Amino acid sequence: MIGILVAAGAGYVLGTKAGRRRYEQISGVAKAVATNPATRAAISTGRRKLSEALSTEPKFTKIEPIDGLTSVYIPEDKDRTD
16 A cells, blocks of 8 residues: 555655646747737738728728818728719
8 A cells, every 4th residue: 555655745846847748848938929020910910800800890981182181981891972
């Protein structure tokens, strides 16, 4: 019985050391990927596209400027009659 307890204790200790090393390895890689500028740019682009796709606001197209401060817009899904 004592042999089983010693073996279980040794297995536990060795397993937790290996588990902790693997955790640190995975954590380090995850942090490196998360702080990478390319990853941040991809996430930002994805969020922007998702936001545009889920937006309930209508999109508008500028048709013609009236003067330097005023322009005319129509919804994108409407046909223009020029």
